[in-house]
Amino acid sequence: MRKRFTLQEYKEGVLSGDRTKLSQAITLAESSLESDLNLASDLVQEVLPYTGNSIRIGITGVPGVGKSTFIEAFGQLLVDQGKSVAVLAVDPSSQKSKGSILGDKTRMEKLAGDKRAFIRPSPTGTTLGGVTSKTREAMLLCEAAGFDVILIETVGVGQSETAVKSMVDFFLLLMLAGAGDELQGIKKGIMEMADGLVIHKADGENQINAKKAKSAYQNALHIFPLGQNNWSTPVMTASSTTKEGLSEVWGMIQKYNLQMQASGFWASNRASQRLNWLDENLQFLLGKFFLEHQRVQEILQQNRQRVESGELSPLSLARDLITTFFNPTKN
Amino acid sequence: MRKRFTLQEYKEGVLSGDRTKLSQAITLAESSLESDLNLASDLVQEVLPYTGNSIRIGITGVPGVGKSTFIEAFGQLLVDQGKSVAVLAVDPSSQKSKGSILGDKTRMEKLAGDKRAFIRPSPTGTTLGGVTSKTREAMLLCEAAGFDVILIETVGVGQSETAVKSMVDFFLLLMLAGAGDELQGIKKGIMEMADGLVIHKADGENQINAKKAKSAYQNALHIFPLGQNNWSTPVMTASSTTKEGLSEVWGMIQKYNLQMQASGFWASNRASQRLNWLDENLQFLLGKFFLEHQRVQEILQQNRQRVESGELSPLSLARDLITTFFNPTKN
Numbered sequence: 183m184r185k186r187f188t189l190q191e192y193k194e195g196v197l198s199g200d201r202t203k204l205s206q207a208i209t210l211a212e213s214s215l216e217s218d219l220n221l222a223s224d225l226v227q228e229v230l231p232y233t234g235n236s237i238r239i240g241i242t243g244v245p246g247v248g249k250s251t252f253i254e255a256f257g258q259l260l261v262d263q264g265k266s267v268a269v270l271a272v273d274p275s276s277q278k279s280k281g282s283i284l285g286d287k288t289r290m291e292k293l294a295g296d297k298r299a300f301i302r303p304s305p306t307g308t309t310l311g312g313v314t315s316k317t318r319e320a321m322l323l324c325e326a327a328g329f330d331v332i333l334i335e336t337v338g339v340g341q342s343e344t345a346v347k348s349m350v351d352f353f354l355l356l357m358l359a360g361a362g363d364e365l366q367g368i369k370k371g372i373m374e375m376a377d378g379l380v381i382h383k384a385d386g387e388n389q390i391n392a393k394k395a396k397s398a399y400q401n402a403l404h405i406f407p408l409g410q411n412n413w414s415t416p417v418m419t420a421s422s423t424t425k426e427g428l429s430e431v432w433g434m435i436q437k438y439n440l441q442m443q444a445s446g447f448w449a450s451n452r453a454s455q456r457l458n459w460l461d462e463n464l465q466f467l468l469g470k471f472f473l474e475h476q477r478v479q480e481i482l483q484q485n486r487q488r489v490e491s492g493e494l495s496p497l498s499l500a501r502d503l504i505t506t507f508f509n510p511t512k513n
Numbered sequence: 514m515r516k517r518f519t520l521q522e523y524k525e526g527v528l529s530g531d532r533t534k535l536s537q538a539i540t541l542a543e544s545s546l547e548s549d550l551n552l553a554s555d556l557v558q559e560v561l562p563y564t565g566n567s568i569r570i571g572i573t574g575v576p577g578v579g580k581s582t583f584i585e586a587f588g589q590l591l592v593d594q595g596k597s598v599a600v601l602a603v604d605p606s607s608q609k610s611k612g613s614i615l616g617d618k619t620r621m622e623k624l625a626g627d628k629r630a631f632i633r634p635s636p637t638g639t640t641l642g643g644v645t646s647k648t649r650e651a652m653l654l655c656e657a658a659g660f661d662v663i664l665i666e667t668v669g670v671g672q673s674e675t676a677v678k679s680m681v682d683f684f685l686l687l688m689l690a691g692a693g694d695e696l697q698g699i700k701k702g703i704m705e706m707a708d709g710l711v712i713h714k715a716d717g718e719n720q721i722n723a724k725k726a727k728s729a730y731q732n733a734l735h736i737f738p739l740g741q742n743n744w745s746t747p748v749m750t751a752s753s754t755t756k757e758g759l760s761e762v763w764g765m766i767q768k769y770n771l772q773m774q775a776s777g778f779w780a781s782n783r784a785s786q787r788l789n790w791l792d793e794n795l796q797f798l799l800g801k802f803f804l805e806h807q808r809v810q811e812i813l814q815q816n817r818q819r820v821e822s823g824e825l826s827p828l829s830l831a832r833d834l835i836t837t838f839f840n841p842t843k844n
Contacts, residue, residue: 214524227826234823319828370740374705402733409701452822458819460718463831468799471839489791490784492565495558497650501551508802 186210189221195227196326201300207401208302211319226319229326233450236268236325240346241335243356246292246366248382248422249335252356254290255422257333259429260425261298265331268300269325270292272317272336272346274404297423298327318459347375347456351448356382359395374406384427386420392419411447411513413438477506516542520552524559527657532631535658539633542650545587557650560657565783567599567656568770571677574687575699579713579753580666583687585621586753588664590760596662598824599631599655600624601669603648603677633662649680649790657733678706679789682779683766687713690726707746709765715750717760723750742778744769808837 187195187203192210195203211222243249247480257267269290293299300318321332336346347353355376373379379399384392399417408414416434420427442448473480481503488494518526518534526534542553573588574580588598600621600711611783624630633651652663669678678684688699704710710730715723730748747765751758773779801810812834818827 223828223832227829228825230823262789314568344651369737370738371702374702374739400734404738405729405733406704407583407699407701421737426820452823456820456827457817460817460831463827464803464834465796465800467831467835468803468838469796472795473798482595488788491789492561492783495554495561496555496787496794497560498792500791500798501523501554504797504798 186218186221189224189228192221192225196225196229196323197232199327204300204323204337205302206327207323208316208320211323212316222319228321229323233322233325236329236332237352237435238321238332238334238350239435240334240336240343240350241355241356242343242346242354242372243382247356247358249337249356251422252380252420252447253333253335254293256427256428257293257299258296258430259292259425259432260331261293264298264498266298266300266329267293267331267333268302268329269333269335270302270317270324271336272342277503278309302326316435317346321349321359331365343369343372343375348455351451352377352438354378354380354431354435356380357395358383359388359391361455361484373403375411377438378431379403379415379417380427380431381417381419383421385421386422389418411442411451412445413441458484472503472507475507478503517549517552520555520559522557523552527556527560527654528563528615535631535654536633538654539647539651542654543647558603560654564653564656567660568766569652569663569681570682571665571666571667571674571681571684572687573674573677573684573703574713576668578621578689580668580687581621583711583713583751583755584664585624586756587762588621588624588630589627590756590763591655591662592627595629597629597634597660598624598662598664598665599652599658599660600666601633601648601651601655601694603665603673627676631658647815648677652680659837674700674703674706674800679786682773682782683708683769684710685762685766686728687711688726689714690719691724692821704734705724708744708769709762710734710746710748711758711762712748712750713828714752714754716752716755720750742773742776742782760835770800803834806838809834812837 187206192203192207207222207225210218210225213219213222221505241249241253253269257269260267290301294301302324312370321334324332332350334346334350336342353375355378356371357379359381380401381392381395396417396419403415403417410471418427418430418434420431422428439448442451473482483497485494485499489496489499516536523534527538538553541549541556544550544553572580572584577747584600588600589596621632625632633655641807648665652665655663663681665677665681667673675695686699686704688710690712707822712723712726712730727750734746734748749758749761749765751762753759770779773782804813812830813815816825816830820827820830
């Protein structure tokens with residue numbers, strides 16, 4: 183059985199930057215035991231005053247784009263500059279392989295060996311809602327442990343991108359250049375979330391294509407409306423093999439940071455992310471209680487397909503379910 | 514006091530295409546009285562077998578793009594071809610002016626006078642969530658009344674677009690051509706939702722700019738990933754003054770219809786929209802009960818700002834609120 187510590191032990195361990203305690207605290211937050219969740223919630227509250235000082239970067243891209251090699255090379259660049267870097271992975275699909283713990287550590291061997299870096303593999307056995315809320319907690323715990331930069335890796339083909347976008351300061355999209363193959367199965371809407379776009383593997387013979395892709399994306403993005411932050415998404419090329427372009431990517435993120443700090447967007451974005459997180463938690467917990475209600479579950483199972491086929495009005499079923507949930511005696 | 518009818522009277526009135534009864538049925542669905550909502554919910558269930566046969570088109574664009582003149586001219590084209598057309602408006606912001614009822618009818622004077630057309634002004638005094646769920650009901654009631662095409666108008670600057678996108682078959686975005694002014698304050702992300710893009714007011718001297726804008730958008734959209742439906746968003750020009758391009762817009766929508774019917778996307782999209790609608794209703798009703806709980810309300814009021822500022826963990830507040838809601842005696 184896994185060993186648990188007291189709230190105070192976890193707190194002191196995390197705040198002192200103790201890697202083992204940090205890992206254990208994240209494991210606590212990922213637990214599905216009610217008692218663990220209560221303790222984790224208290225721990226997050228306790229360390230909250232020590233959070234908020236890192237730069238939170240989401241990194242996405244389809245499989246094959248080289249996210250791990252990018253994160254390893256980019257993370258190395260940051261630790262060489264004296265920064266401490268924590269890497270978190272959000273990848274519900276990797277749960278299937280059950281090899282993500284070894285996988286992640288193996289993939290980022292060099293970075294994993296650096297004492298300024300901390301690599302946390304994907305949590306296993308949790309739902310998407312679970313994964314992402316756990317990721318927020320893991321992020322805050324890493325911040326409390328003093329990391330300067332948090333890199334959150336996600337696969338650009340699922341639904342986790344919106345969730346990650348809602349917890350980071352900067353959202354980076356990695357793309358490949360390829361003859362007419364620019365779209366590479368990336369999900370519609372992801373590109374519009376990006377604060378920066380990097381054409382990766384821009385080395386060797388691929389450099390020419392990468393430059394072409396860069397200007398094509400620049401032209402395309404130019405015509406799209408700016409977001410609330412008034413930031414025009416830059417497009418860059420980079421190689422994790424030759425390291426070319428990596429420091430420019432970091433420069434872009436620093437420029438974004440400065441500009442958003444000055445405009446006030448940095449702070450207002452984080453404030454609205456906190457309220458979003460509250461909403462998500464409430465929705466998640468309310469939904470959990472609701473769906474655990476036995477009679478609700480039965481009615482839903484019997485009628486969901488009838489709604490899907492257009493036979494039963496969603497409105498009627500919703501009202502039935504809500505009545506059942508709040509007035510069980512009437513049924 | 515407004516007169517109410519029996520379920521049977523509403524149903525027969527709507528199914529026979531009686532405009533007055535249809536209007537009254539929509540008003541019933543827009544009511545905030547619990548008894549009205551139950552009746553409306555039953556009515557929607559009753560007419561459900563007679564729905565689903567129209568083409569549902571969402572039309573958006575920023576103020577000034579000429580949505581009303583477009584809908585008037587486009588609607589006229591459709592009624593001239595023998596189609597019956599219902600126009601619904603989703604515009605929470607127009608509630609402020611309190612002039613939307615007169616406003617809508619005046620704006621579309623010619624179409625409003627046509628017996629094949631039905632124009633329903635924006636509902637007033639409701640929240641966004643309310644407006645959009647009411648709009649779905651209004652849409653279904655119009656379908657049951659036999660309309661061939663439903664046009665749902667929304668302003669391209671708010672949050673209602675996602676909601677409208679989730680209830681229509683085709684989402685049309687109107688844009689203006691202008692020297693460097695292409696973005697026109699439209700909200701980020703709206704363009705990626707569009708199934709078709711129309712450069713409006715493409716007449717007189719504006720034609721050259723409209724053509725330029727058209728090819729710029731075409732190039733830009735080309736590089737963005739396709740959605741699930743594998744449809745590449747066409748860009749067109751049109752004028753509601755000269756009527757040029759309007760029949761091409763209708764041709765595009767018909768082509769989309771045929772293609773999506775053949776691929777099965779049309780049906781699967783509507784099926785997932787129905788399940789979405791169920792989810793939305795459940796979330797809305799659960800949230801309503803939750804927020805009406807007095808102690809929940811008090812705790813939330815006292816602590817929301819503390820979450821926003823980063824003083825209180827969203828996780829802790831959410832757990833407190835949920836405990837209060839489900840175990841009131843413990844507090």
